[in-house]
Amino acid sequence: MLPYYQGGLQCVKFREQIEEGVIQIRQERLLKMMQLGGVQRASDDLNRTMIRTVNEYRKHHEWRIQNRTEQLPDGDANQLTAD
Numbered sequence: 001m002l003p004y005y006q007g008g009l010q011c012v013k014f015r016e017q018i019e020e021g022v023i024q025i026r027q028e029r030l031l032k033m034m035q036l037g038g039v040q041r042a043s044d045d046l047n048r049t050m051i052r053t054v055n056e057y058r059k060h061h062e063w064r065i066q067n068r069t070e071q072l073p074d075g076d077a078n079q080l081t082a083d
Helices: 002-013 015-071 074-079
Strands: none
Touching: 002 015
């Protein structure tokens, strides 16, 4: 039982140092989270770029289908299927 109380006395005796350590750990965690935010921003940028590229591909694909149907004879337009 005595070591239990000695541990409590040590906590009281070094309270300020313990609190400073806790504050320092919190600041380090916050800094790490802020740095990881850069990774999240990069991921968001890549997602936006991918969506833009897919939209451009979709527009190009629709343009190709439209131009192909305009060049077909009248009866063949019904037989056309998308790639």
